[in-house]
Amino acid sequence: MLRLIKADFYRLFHSKGFYMILIAIIGLAGSVVLSEAFTSIGVSTETSAVMEAYGNAVWTPEIALKGALSSSSILNYLFIGFFVIISGYEFSQKTYKNTLTAGVSRITFVLSKYFSQLLTVILGTMLYLGSTFVFSFIKYGMDNLQVGTLLQDIVFATLSISFCISVILSLATILLISFNSSILATIFIAIYPMLIQIIALITKWSELKYFDFFSLAQNMALNGLTGKALIPYILISLGLIACSIVINAQVIKRKEF
Incomplete structure (x- = not known):
């Protein structure tokens, strides 16, 4: 599995698109600090009011981190872009067959793709929140700031956001493998956050909030979601990831070679 993950990262590091995405992530962090604005995609009225209150407050590194979290969607x-580089090309061009015929089991192959995506998302999220920390240090300084606590919050938020995003990528991989279409998979990734919120708005089913992974970061930043309140999100995420890995392995197994 490690050999497959190394191969994915080799492909990443030798792709110009990878570095363009990293630059865009740093630019996003800089725009949050420079604009001192809370922005997001598809938030509730209640959350919007909290965001407006923070947006009108005197900004500090702590508020800058909250602003970055609210914009993390x-x-x-x-x-x-990471998804396409790691998995999209390989499945759409069917070059994954070369790896499988070399003796790699299907479940190992699928697991390697999941961990490659997870590690890349962790890298991107850490770069985003870390850049926010650096930009806020330059702009606001660190007077009366508990740096250790802020860094702990950044690490915790990075892992939480990355884990949730990896769930969406795992589900998108089912479409990618089933239809050999990176376009269909990327459309799913793009519309999933809004689709869940629209369905929740129409059905009024409160349990759907546990599948709204991109609002999780907003709730952590604005509503203090932490501790035991995160357990349902974690359990559902683990369940979806496990199901997607098994389904992906079975879909590959049933494909004709």
């Missing part, structure tokens, strides 16, 4: 669209 935009990362979803940037990470589509």
